[in-house]
Amino acid sequence: xxxxxxxxxxxxxxxxxxxxxxxxxxxxxxxxxxxxxxxxxxxxxxxxxxxxxxxxxxxxxxxxxxxxxxxxxxxxxxxxxxxxxxxxxxxxxxxxxxxxxxxxxxxxxxxxxxxxxxxxxxxxxxxxxxxxxxxxxxxxxxxxxxxxxxxxxxxxxxxxxxxxxxxxxxxxxxxxxxxxx
Numbered sequence: 407x408x409x410x411x412x413x414x415x416x417x418x419x420x421x422x423x424x425x426x427x428x429x430x431x432x433x434x435x436x437x438x439x440x441x442x443x444x445x446x447x448x449x450x451x452x453x454x455x456x457x458x459x460x461x462x463x464x465x466x467x468x469x470x471x472x473x474x475x476x477x478x479x480x481x482x483x484x485x486x487x488x489x490x491x492x493x494x495x496x497x498x499x500x501x502x503x504x505x506x507x508x509x510x511x512x513x514x515x516x517x518x519x520x521x522x523x524x525x526x527x528x529x530x531x532x533x534x535x536x537x538x539x540x541x542x543x544x545x546x547x548x549x550x551x552x553x554x555x556x557x558x559x560x561x562x563x564x565x566x567x568x569x570x571x572x573x574x575x576x577x578x579x580x581x582x583x584x585x586x587x
Contacts, residue, residue, distance in 0.1 A: 427513065427544075427547040428547060429541070429542065429546045429547055430446075430546060430547065430548075430549060430550065431446045431448060431455040431457065431539075431541050431546040432448065432541055432542075432546070433448055434446060434447050434448045436460065437550045439550060439551065439554065442459065442460075442554055443459070443460040443461075444457060444458065444459055444460060444550045444553070444554065445457070445458055445459075445460045446550075448541045452540075453540055453541045453542055454538065454539075454540060454541065455538065455539055455540065455541040455546060456536065456537075456538050457536070457537040457538075457539075457550070457553055458534070458535070458536040458537070459534065459535070459554075459557060461534075462524070462534040462536065463533075463534070464524040464533065464534050464576075464577045465524075465534070465536055467576070467577075469575055469576065469577060469579055470575065470576045471574050471575060472527075472574055472575060472576055473574055478575065486569050486571060486572070487525075487527075487568060487569055487571055487572030487575070487578040487579075487580075488525065488530070488566040488567060488568055488569060488572055488578060488580065489566070489567040489568075489569060491567070494564055494565075494566055497563065497564055498521075498523075498560060498564055499584070499587075501556060501559045501560055501563065501564070502521065502556055502560075502584055502586065503586055503587050505552050505555050505556045505559065506548070506552060506586050510547075510548055510552070510586075511586055511587075513544045513547060513548075514544040514545055514548070514585075514586050515586075516585070517543055517544050517545065517585065518583040518584055518585045519537055519538065519539040519545045519583070519584055519586075520537065520538035520539065520581060520582070520583055520584070521535070521536075521537060521581060521582055521583075521584050522535070522536040522537075522538065522579070522580070522581040523535060523560070523579075523580045523581065524536070524577045524578070524579065525566055525568070525572075525577060525578035525579075525580060526577070526578075527568045527572050527573045527574070527575050527576070527577060527578050528568075528573070529565070530565045530566040530567050530568050531561065531564075531565045531566075532560050532561045532564055532565070533577060534577075535553075535556065535557040535560055535561070537553055566578070566580075
């Protein structure tokens, strides 16, 4: 009987902890923070959240070939747009991982979010960052300030070398699923 009571109390505390997490991204809304504004668009049927800096120009913009003004096709998206090298992806991973507190890392452990970079084809710098995750998952409990800090650090410390093909576009798209370590 004593074991049942202890187990019940333990489960209750776990449930309280699980439900105590604030879910910031349940509906489409704008976050006006200290010196920056983020937009969260939630697509109701899928409960999918797209979070991005309100200043972003490329989030819903087509990728365009600047010399022809034509929208990029799926086949063209498979071309190499940035030079292959070994330092940018690990540095991106490190910046993202280090932005999360140890408590937040535990909360999102085993789950991934999508990181999308919009790269300036002229200088290879990151122009914009976008995050995608389910609106009911653990990444929805991470404050917008964490995502803003990731964006600021990526823009400050990461750059790519566009290929001749990549330089033809209005932006270079780079995205991946990321599990915070």
